Structure formats: C-alpha cells, structure tokens
Amino acid sequence: MVIEIHLANFDGPLDLLLHLIKTNEMDIYDIQMVEITEQYLAVIEQMKQLDLDIAGEFLLMAATLIHIKSRLLLPACEEPEDEEEEDPRAELVRRLLEYQRYKEAAEALERLPQLERDVFINQFVPAEILEDADDEVTIGIYQLAEAFHRILRDVPSEVFHEVIREPLSVAEYVQIVIDKLAGGARRSFREVFSEQPSRAEVIVTFLAVLELVKMRMVKVDQASEHGDIWLQMAVSSADAKEIGLVEAVLGYE
Amino acid sequence: MNELRKLIEAFIFAAESPLSLDRLCALLERSRAELRPMIEQLLSDYPPSRRGFYLAEVAGGYQFRTDPECAPWLRKLNRERPFRFSQAALETLAIIAYRQPITRAEVEYLRGVDSGGVMKTLLDKGLLRILGKKDVPGRPLMYGTSRHFLELFGLRSLEDLPTLKEFSALDPELAEAVPLDPQGEG
Amino acid sequence: MNELRKLIEAFIFAAESPLSLDRLCALLERSRAELRPMIEQLLSDYPPSRRGFYLAEVAGGYQFRTDPECAPWLRKLNRERPFRFSQAALETLAIIAYRQPITRAEVEYLRGVDSGGVMKTLLDKGLLRILGKKDVPGRPLMYGTSRHFLELFGLRSLEDLPTLKEFSALDPELAEAVPLDPQGEG
Numbered sequence: 001m002v003i004e005i006h007l008a009n010f011d012g013p014l015d016l017l018l019h020l021i022k023t024n025e026m027d028i029y030d031i032q033m034v035e036i037t038e039q040y041l042a043v044i045e046q047m048k049q050l051d052l053d054i055a056g057e058f059l060l061m062a063a064t065l066i067h068i069k070s071r072l073l074l075p076a077c078e079e080p081e082d083e084e085e086e087d088p089r090a091e092l093v094r095r096l097l098e099y100q101r102y103k104e105a106a107e108a109l110e111r112l113p114q115l116e117r118d119v120f121i122n123q124f125v126p127a128e129i130l131e132d133a134d135d136e137v138t139i140g141i142y143q144l145a146e147a148f149h150r151i152l153r154d155v156p157s158e159v160f161h162e163v164i165r166e167p168l169s170v171a172e173y174v175q176i177v178i179d180k181l182a183g184g185a186r187r188s189f190r191e192v193f194s195e196q197p198s199r200a201e202v203i204v205t206f207l208a209v210l211e212l213v214k215m216r217m218v219k220v221d222q223a224s225e226h227g228d229i230w231l232q233m234a235v236s237s238a239d240a241k242e243i244g245l246v247e248a249v250l251g252y253e
Numbered sequence: 254m255n256e257l258r259k260l261i262e263a264f265i266f267a268a269e270s271p272l273s274l275d276r277l278c279a280l281l282e283r284s285r286a287e288l289r290p291m292i293e294q295l296l297s298d299y300p301p302s303r304r305g306f307y308l309a310e311v312a313g314g315y316q317f318r319t320d321p322e323c324a325p326w327l328r329k330l331n332r333e334r335p336f337r338f339s340q341a342a343l344e345t346l347a348i349i350a351y352r353q354p355i356t357r358a359e360v361e362y363l364r365g366v367d368s369g370g371v372m373k374t375l376l377d378k379g380l381l382r383i384l385g386k387k388d389v390p391g392r393p394l395m396y397g398t399s400r401h402f403l404e405l406f407g408l409r410s411l412e413d414l415p416t417l418k419e420f421s422a423l424d425p426e427l428a429e430a431v432p433l434d435p436q437g438e439g
Numbered sequence: 440m441n442e443l444r445k446l447i448e449a450f451i452f453a454a455e456s457p458l459s460l461d462r463l464c465a466l467l468e469r470s471r472a473e474l475r476p477m478i479e480q481l482l483s484d485y486p487p488s489r490r491g492f493y494l495a496e497v498a499g500g501y502q503f504r505t506d507p508e509c510a511p512w513l514r515k516l517n518r519e520r521p522f523r524f525s526q527a528a529l530e531t532l533a534i535i536a537y538r539q540p541i542t543r544a545e546v547e548y549l550r551g552v553d554s555g556g557v558m559k560t561l562l563d564k565g566l567l568r569i570l571g572k573k574d575v576p577g578r579p580l581m582y583g584t585s586r587h588f589l590e591l592f593g594l595r596s597l598e599d600l601p602t603l604k605e606f607s608a609l610d611p612e613l614a615e616a617v618p619l620d621p622q623g624e625g
Contacts, residue, residue, distance in 0.1 A: 011364070013365050013366070014364065055367075057366045057367070095365070098363060102344055102348045102364075105347035105350075105417055106340065106343035108415035109347055109350070109415075112407060112408070112415075113321045113324075114405060114406060114407075115318075115404060116331070116405075119319050119320075119324065120330075120452075121319075122306075122317060122452050122453065122503060123454065123455040123456075124266075124267075124502055141593070141594065141600070142376050142383050142601070144532060144600075145601040146376075146377075147529045147532075258491075259489075259490060260491065260512055263492060263509035265491070266492045267509075304445060304448055305445045305448025305450070319453050326466070326467070327449055327453050330453060330454055330455075384593075385594075386598075394605055
C-alpha cells in the first residue's frame with residue numbers, strides 16, 4: 001500500500017503515526033506493528049529522497065517502532081513470572097491517545113470565536129482616559145526577562161564584562177606604586193595598597209611590586225621574620241619615568 | 254436609564270480589556286450586591302445575536318463584542334490580517350491550557366517534538382505566562398496561559414475550555430498511567 | 440433587528456475611526472438611499488445622554504462614543520490601571536534585577552541613555568533598594584530590587600527569575616550562540 005504523504009502537514013512523529021493508524025483503519029489499542037513500522041519507515045525514506053531535513057524526533061520514533069516490533073516478534077518467554085509483562089506497545093498507545101486528546105482540543109480551540117478574527121471590540125478610546133497612557137505596557141516576569149535579554153543581545157559581551165569586572169592593569173598599578181614611593185620614601189608593603197582594596201586590586205598591586213623588584217627598581221627588606229616588609233625605590237624617580245612602562249613590555253594585558 | 258447603570262455601561266464600553274465586577278465595584282465605590290443586578294440587566298439588554306454587538310462575559314469580566322455572525326463582513330475593515338495559529342501553536346496552547354502549570358519538557362513529551370520556538374512565539378504574543386519554577390532538579394520554568402489567552406478565545410475562565418474527550422471509558426488504567434501530574438488539569 | 444442595520448451597527452462599533460456613509464456603502468455594497476434611513480434609525484436608537492454611550496456624528500462619519508457626562512468617572516480607568524510600566528522603566532528594572540548590585544552609571548552604560556529619572560521613579564514605587572556604596576572612586580550607590588519587586592512579579596526569590604539559559608532554550612536565534620544543556624529541563 002502506497003501512501004501519499006505531505007510531510008509538511010505533520011506536526012511530529014506522533015501526528016504522523018496517528019495518521020497512519022487512521023488511514024489503515026487500525027484499532028489504536030491493537031496497532032499492527034509490522035505494518036505500521038514498514039509504512040513509517042517508507043515515509044522516512046521518502047523524506048530522505050526528497051532531501052528533506054529529517055528532524056531527530058522522526059528518527060527517534062523510527063527506532064522506537066523497530067524496537068517494539070522486534071520485542072513482539074520474539075517468542076513468548078516460557079517463564080511464568082513474565083506472564084504479566086506489559087505489552088511493548090502500551091507506552092506508545094498511551095502517548096498516542098494523550099496526543100490525540102490535545103490534537104482534538106487544539107481543533108476545538110481553533111473553532112472558538114477568536115478576537116480580531118470572529119469578534120471585534122470597539123476601538124474608540126475616550127480622550128479623558130488617554131492622558132499618560134502613551135507608550136506604556138503591562139508587564140509580567142517574561143516581559144521583564146525578555147527586556148533584559150534584548151539589552152544583552154544589543155550590548156557586545158566583551159564591553160559588557162569590562163564594565164562589570166573592571167579589569168585592572170598591572171602597568172597602571174606599577175605607576176601607582178612608584179608614585180607612592182616618590183621622593184625616596186620608605187613605605188611598608190601594607191601602605192602601598194589602597195585603603196579598602198578589592199581582591200583584584202590586592203592581586204594587581206602585588207604583581208606590580210613583583211615587577212618592580214624584578215626590574216630592580218624597588219628594594220625590599222624585612223627587619224624581622226614576620227615583621228613588616230618595607231619598600232623603597234632603588235632608582236631615582238626620573239630614571240623610573242625614562243624606563244617607559246609600557247604594558248607590552250611588562251607582558252601583561 | 255438609571256445613572257449607575259449608565260456609568261457601568263460607559264466603563265465597560267471605554268475600558269481596553271474586560272472589566273470584572275470587582276474592578277467595577279472599586280471604580281464606582283459600590284458593593285457587589287448593588288452592581289450585580291445592574292450587570293444582569295445589561296446582559297439582558299445586550300444579548301447575543303440581536304444587535305451588531307453584545308455584552309460578553311470574558312476573562313472574568315465584561316466587554317462589548319461584535320456579533321460573530323457579522324465577522325465575514327467586518328474582516329473587510331481590517332487592513333492587517335489576523336494572526337493565524339499554526340497547528341503546532343494550537344496544540345502547544347491546548348496542552349498548556351489544560352495542563353498548566355507545565356514545563357517545556359512536559360509539553361515536548363506530549364507533543365513528541367521540540368516546542369521551544371512555538372512557546373517563545375506564544376510568550377511574545379502574551380498568550381502564556383511564567384508561573385514559577387518547578388521544584389525538581391534543574392528547576393525548570395512552569396508555564397500557564399495568560400488573561401489575554403482567555404480574552405482572545407472569548408472564555409470566561411479556564412473552566413470554559415471545551416471538555417477534553419475522555420481517554421477511553423473501557424480502559425481507566427491507561428488514563429491513570431499518564432506520567433503527568435493529574436492536578437494539572439483545571 | 441434588520442440584518443443590514445445589524446451589520447451597520449457592527450461596522451460602526453468595530454471601526455477604528457468614524458465611518459462615513461460612503462464608506463459604509465462601499466463596505467456593504469449598497470446604495471446611500473438604502474443605508475441612510477437605517478443610520479437615521481440607529482441615531483435615534485442610541486441618542487445622547489440616555490445610555491453610557493451614544494451614536495455620534497463626527498468628522499463626517501459615525502462613531503459610538505461614551506456619554507460626556509460620564510467623563511469624570513472614566514478618568515479613573517486610567518489612574519487605576521494596575522502596574523503599567525513604560526518601556527524605559529521596564530528595561531531599567533530588568534537590568535537591575537539581573538545585574539544587582541549595580542550602579543546608576545552601569546545601568547546607563549547598558550541602556551545608552553540617562554536613567555536617573557526612571558530609577559528615581561522605581562525607587563519611589565518601592566521596587567528598588569539601595570544596597571550600599573561601591574568601592575570605586577566616587578563611591579557611587581549600588582542598587583538592587585526590593586521585596587516588593589518579588590511580590591509584584593510573583594517570585595519567591597531572585598532565583599526564580601528566568602535565566603539566560605532558559606531564554607536561549609526558547610529562542611532558536613540565541614540557541615545557536617549558547618550551547619544548550621539537554622538535561623537543563625525536566
């Protein structure tokens with residue numbers, strides 16, 4: 001039996017299966033698996049020949065049908081405990097019946113008198129209730145979320161993160177540390193940090209100090225084992241400026 | 254015409270969406286007991302099919318609407334074509350209407366196909382609303398239909414939805430076996 | 440009621456602007472001679488001051504309008520409208536809800552426009568609260584959403600806000616950009 005199928009008309013594998021069951025005048029509670037599977041696969045084949053993109057759902061259903069068919073073809077087990085084993089088709093039947101209900105409900109919805117299609121409301125808005133009403137929308141949580149994601153889509157993500165994370169540059173902090181040690185001042189490691197530094201600031205300041213030590217621009221000493229660490233410029237401020245602290249030189253971004 | 258009834262009529266006429274009895278009570282500073290008989294009177298003054306429009310009970314309120322019999326003519330007024338629901342959209346809407354609150358995964362299980370695109374469209378059209386998150390791993394969003402859904406289909410409430418055809422009177426076991434929350438229907 | 444008069448009534452009721460006799464003749468494919476007496480009849484069916492609305496002759500056409508005497512009351516319809524937000528307020532609220540704690544400058548950066556006025560309004564409505572000061576030069580205030588915000592949107596907590604993942608799951612365009620977790624729902 002050849003069945004003309006227009007695939008675009010089917011909403012999904014359940015829809016297609018229901019159609020096949022109906023055109024074959026089968027009892028939905030007693031689906032002839034061999035026949036249905038054959039026809040279903042023929043439709044899939046047709047899809048392939050037409051070079052249509054076969055949605056994954058259709059292929060998954062094909063696999064399910066083949067699986068059910070093979071289970072039905074297996075000889076019945078002799079062990080008595082398998083007597084009450086569920087019909088392999090049961091789950092499929094349940095889904096088909098449930099789907100059929102909503103398909104019918106959808107048809108019933110379609111028949112209801114629809115606003116702007118079957119019934120209309122008056123468009124007259126009295127002038128006295130118009131004030132302040134322009135350009136306003138009533139919102140729910142979806143509209144709120146939707147608004148946010150629209151903004152996210154419009155703002156390039158890198159720029160966005162720059163604002164929120166405020167990446168700190170090591171070069172900038174090298175300059176800040178040099179400024180603090182200007183005029184040969186001797187300062188404790190603690191004083192080099194700003195008053196209430198953020199985590200990122202602490203890290204960047206520390207890296208800046210390490211850089212300066214590496215470049216032998218800053219001397220570090222510690223009087224006692226767990227005592228304060230002291231910092232002092234090892235070169236004159238003028239020399240420090242000449243070095244020209246470019247981020248690229250430092251190797252940080 | 255009684256002054257109060259006249260005001261009720263004007264309010265219903267001027268409002269942009271159906272006005273509920275409670276809302277009318279608040280607007281007019283009157284009790285439900287006072288207003289209810291007047292609304293009954295208005296309902297019988299503007300019954301369906303007699304005039305070009307009638308007083309409809311919809312989405313928990315009252316609204317004047319044109320007689321559906323006039324629709325073929327009235328469509329000539331509209332420059333834009335009304336939104337036509339695809340079968341996929343209607344199915345999805347039906348499942349959500351009858352099963353709310355329901356997650357996307359549950360909708361997809363029932364339809365057997367991916368439904369994200371359709372649900373997004375329905376959300377954009379204001380026909381669905383998010384009812385919260387389900388208390389299961391992953392906390393998926395739960396969806397339901399909006400007030401606008403009721404207005405669009407001229408339903409007084411969800412109870413007005415056409416009754417779902419029963420599964421099968423012969424096989425009550427099957428009906429019980431559906432892997433969804435039975436309280437979902439309402 | 441005469442079928443033709445019913446149609447005229449429905450047309451006038453549903454039209455966006457006043458309908459002229461000529462337009463009605465065109466829509467109904469009838470002559471002026473046929474329609475004019477029916478309009479006369481409708482004008483006397485809906486005279487001014489008797490009901491909440493009347494059939495007005497305006498701008499060379501016909502339109503149902505509310506009785507001017509009802510105007511002082513109708514103004515309340517606008518004022519009592521529950522929670523209406525401008526697009527600007529909506530955007531601002533969305534940004535703050537998802538990005539809190541956030542400063543005014545950051546909100547303005549994202550929106551690309553001055554948002555001081557909108558944020559003040561939202562604060563006045565009790566939808567925002569101040570969460571403290573940010574540790575950056577100038578120590579700007581940081582804002583977040585209030586308890587009232589949660590109540591208004593029926594959220595148990597901020598975790599109930601739909602996440603980007605859930606959104607992209609519904610939006611095929613975004614879905615391409617963001618890898619989806621198939622276990623995400625269900």
